[in-house]
Amino acid sequence: MPFPEGTRWWQLSGKPVLDRTGRLAGFRGVGSDVTASRISEARIAFLASYDPLTGLANRTLFHDLAGAECDRAAETGEPCALLYLDLDGFKTVNDSFGHGAGDQLLRSVAQRLQPFADAGTWIFRLGGDEFAVLHRCAGPLEAADLARAIIAAVSAPYRIDALAAEIGVSIGVALTPADALDPESLLRKADLALYRAKARGKGIVHLFERDLEITQRTRRELEADLKLALQRDEFELHYQPLTALRDGRVVAFEALLRWRSPTRGFVTPAEFIPVAEATGMIVAIGRFALQAACREAARWPGQIRVAVNISPIQFRTSEFLRDIAAALEASGLEPGRLEIEITESVFLDKTAITMANLHELRSRGIRIALDDFGTGYSSLSYLAKFPVDKIKIDRSFVRDIDEQDGNLAVIEAILAIAQKLGIAVTAEGVETVEQAQVLRARNCNDIQGFLISPARPASEIPGLIARVPEDFHRLFPAPARSEIQPRLVAGR
Structure with missing residues (x-):
């Protein structure tokens, strides 16, 4: 039901009323405004799949979509890359300027990632200062190009209220079906690549290699x-x-x-x-x-x-x-x-x-x-x-x-x-x-x-x-x- 302040939801319940001849004369019942309940339900549904701070899809939705992409890639042979992002220098900003500034910075990062989303690319916040991108691609070179573009976008200076802040991002990349066939393995291998990227310095992209598993075991x-x-x-x-x-x-x-x-x-x-x-x-x-x-x-x-x-x-x-x-x-x-x-x-x-x-x-x-x-x-x-x-x-x-x-x-x-x-x-x-x-x-x-x-x-x-x-x-x-x-x- 439309109102000047927005749509409102009503719940009606009643029973038919008959006249003396047995004909339907109308209904008698009660109505209650359930707008608050509907908003709460919608909020719960949103929180189940989306991050409340940035509005990006969350880890739950990531696993669902990553699973679907792994299945699709296994059937068609067409790759999907997982780009695993970790912000460089975020902790320094968060500790120096406070959690409010840190939250604002995370929202700004999400805004810079949003333009990369399209019909074959999805953006997620997995938690903390970690983000993920699922990207249907032709192969590792295309995935690496996207990663470098993301690094350039995220690494540009930020303005938080009156404060200037600079951070970077390191990215590990793994592909399905070449590197993994399920979401858990795909994320684990992208994480290994991310670890190698951070070990090499800031603002680095690294693609998963088999020797990384040997290194992890060691x-x-x-x-x-x-x-x-x-x-x-x-x-x-x-x-x-x-x-x-x-x-x-x-x-x-x-x-x-x-x-x-x-x-x-x-x-x-x-x-x-x-x-x-x-x-x-x-x-x-x-x-x-x-x-x-x-x-x-x-x-x-x-x-x-x-x-x-x-x-x-x-x-x-x-x-x-x-x-x-x-x-x-x-x-x-x-x-x-x-x-x-x-x-x-x-x-x-x-x-x-x-x-x-x-x-x-x-x-x-x-x-x-x-x-x-x-x-x-x-x-x-x-x-x-x-x-x-x-x-x-x-x-x-x-x-x-x-x-x-x-x-x-x-x-x-x-x-x-x-x-x-x-x-x-x-x-x-x-x-x-x-x-x-x-x-x-x-x-x-x-x-x-x-x-x-x-x-x-x-x-x-x-x-x-x-x-x-x-x-x-x-x-x-x-x-x-x-x-x-x-x-x-x-x-x-």
Whole structure:
């Protein structure tokens, strides 16, 4: 029944009324306005198949349509591609600007995806910041072209109220019938391709390959062994000295994690750390490293610090400060002798816990070092805005310091700003006397690398403390008194 404010629904019930002769005289009954009920039913039906935030089809409808497309492709041989999308950088926006901004961003992404929908293409939001596209196509090349077009559309800058935001999207692609014949398998294989795409960097599209399943199986086996390694105490720490360029003294040791598996042998951190971070096991492994490093450092001379690498995942947990306090209390190590090494990605995660942890560490006298400086999201503004005691110049800059003028210019700029801010600088990956001489001439505080020593077991530390200064003075004989120039030394 139409009304000025819109259609309204009425439910009528009644029974016939007869006159004295038995003829139908009319009906007698009641009517009730059921508009609210009908709207509610329509809403329930909508929510069963569509995402209320974006209006896109949801995971339930995806499975229905994907199943139909798998059946059709199996019968006709005509492919249908599944594009599995995961937004790059969405969590940073959501955490920095709030969930309201995150929701608005998701709606904006959905609006940019809508134009790609047509008679043979369907768009879905599967949940969180994950989207999917089903696309009837001629083959993988056409699917990859669509994926690249989507990446370009989604990656353009956004305006959320008065805020500017930039995100990207990574896409994994799998096809039916070539890769899978049912929705679950199709989604799983697209997910494997997506995982490979994200591992290669942001804004990447990757098509499913058979070796990805082998990689997944290998990864699952590594996960299982990693859990056992924690239980069996298969992890140990080795220590690499940091040497002062002024006089050759060992000023600190960096604790580096080692895994000796009874079945795999020596497993490099590059192999197992990403798996530990993805599974959350890095928190327990990091806790072990903190406890062991503090316990060992308590045995050293009082002027030597220990540096421990902390994963961003571990750093942002609410238990992190308790783990620090427990390690210091159990070992008796003074807080000022503990140096926490974090990467630049921590500064992008400006959550309340992250910021509170940074400032609380400093208030307790624990030093903070910014590791691998210059390789990630580097911004010299971090050095002024955040509480940092030291920066560590990444080995990639040091490696070509003699051949690449650009690398030397970057190092000189970092050293100049650090000295003005009172921040100490360590150069990583120093392997030659020439590299050390260049750094020493520019007032770099410390060096770390194979020139001085690789990481060694804890049992060798007393010998290193005695030997390193002797080796240093053999490499760098003291100049005649007339050659000695005044030096500026930074550090706090």
